[in-house]
Amino acid sequence: MRYLTAGESHGTYLSGILEGFPAGIRITRDYISAQLRRRRLAPGRSPRQAKETDDFRIISGMSGDVTTGAPICVLIPNAGRDLPPPSSLPRPGHADLAGMLKYGHRNAVLIRERASARETAARVALGSFALRLHELLDISINSRVVRLGGLSPVTAGGAAAEMLRARRNGDTLGGVFEVTAENLPAGLGGYSQWDSRLGARLGAAMMGINGVKGFEVGGGFALASSRGIEAMKDPELSGGLDGGMTNGRALVLRCAVKPIPGLPAGAPSVDLKTFRKKLSVSLTSDITAVFAAAVVGEHMAALETAGALLEKFGGDSLSEIERRLNEWRKTTGKILARL
Ligand SMILES: Cc1cc2nc3c(=O)[nH]c(=O)nc-3n(C[C@H](O)[C@H](O)[C@H](O)COP(=O)(O)O)c2cc1C
DSSP states (O other): OEEEEEEOTTSSEEEEEEESOOBOOBOOHHHHHHHHHHHHTOTTOOTHHHHOOOOOEEEESEETTEEOSSOEEEEEEOSOOOOOOOOOOOOTTSSHHHHHHHHTOSOTHHHHHHHSGGGHHHHHHHHHHHHHHHHHTTOEEEEEEEEETTBOSOOHHHHHHHHHHHHHTTOOBOEEEEEEEESOOTTOBOSSSGGGOHHHHHHHHHHTSTTEEEEEETTGGGGGGSOHHHHTTOGGGGTTEETTEEOSSOEEEEEEEOOOSOOTTOEEEEOTTTOOEEEEOOSSOOSBSHHHHHHHHHHHHHHHHHHHHHHHHOOSBHHHHHHHHHHHHHHHHHHHHTO
């Protein structure tokens, strides 16, 4: 199974292709819309999100509400299509400067348009298929925000107050989100090569989310300062992965998201035409991406574990996967129950 996206932030469409996804998965338009809405209307987002509708079209790979096994192509029209005016002022903390150097562009907008996290809508659309496959196999994938700036645990009221304070100061916030997957079968992934390790694949997928600067599994970074005797008393600390494979326990992943670099208060930059110092001010940015990124993380994790499920159990159709997975669960369940 593989997936790709294309499209720019203010282009006609975003698009995504999911190939190698099995036949026989029933997934409604409402289901995909609900997932896209979760990303778009997550707390902390900018007023642009109220304008976007993410009113997608699926142009291949489905017959009615059921997947056929052919590549699935999703198109999401952008409501905001007014391309911002050319700019030679790179926004610090963004792809702008490195992208302008890399491609030899003088206009940062040409970089921003594709580097923008608007693209993650296409990933969520594709991830909806993977999430639905897990649901049908009785595997639940969820996410929650466990830190917002200095706030942990995160309550709705506390988060609203924290974001209001940031907004008043022209500031933005980072945070940490957690993705969990329960009832994954043991033995997904592998230990034989570095890139067959499921943790490596999940790490790449999660670090591929715009603004993610840290990734950990289970006890993660805190394990570095714990003692072996203590750590070994709690098998949950391995976060559901041992030796690069699922071990039958809940998968627990956490990602650190940096504060939004587009600051209403402005961040110091240099105009690449005049080489004069200038403030890069963003009045249209989100206050925080952590809530939306959590939704994207759920979908990215689902795409990766779906790939690992299909590798382990093969299966061109849902019924084939179910048959093999049920057999596997019976066999491994007997062993795991006796431990
Ligand atoms: C869902 C989502 C929404 C985002 N919205 C904004 C935004 O409105 N303004 C902004 O400056 N950065 C935003 N970001 C963060 C930038 O996309 C990100 O910081 C930038 O791509 C550079 O990150 P990197 O250094 O991790 O590549 C958003 C990220 C995500 C995941």
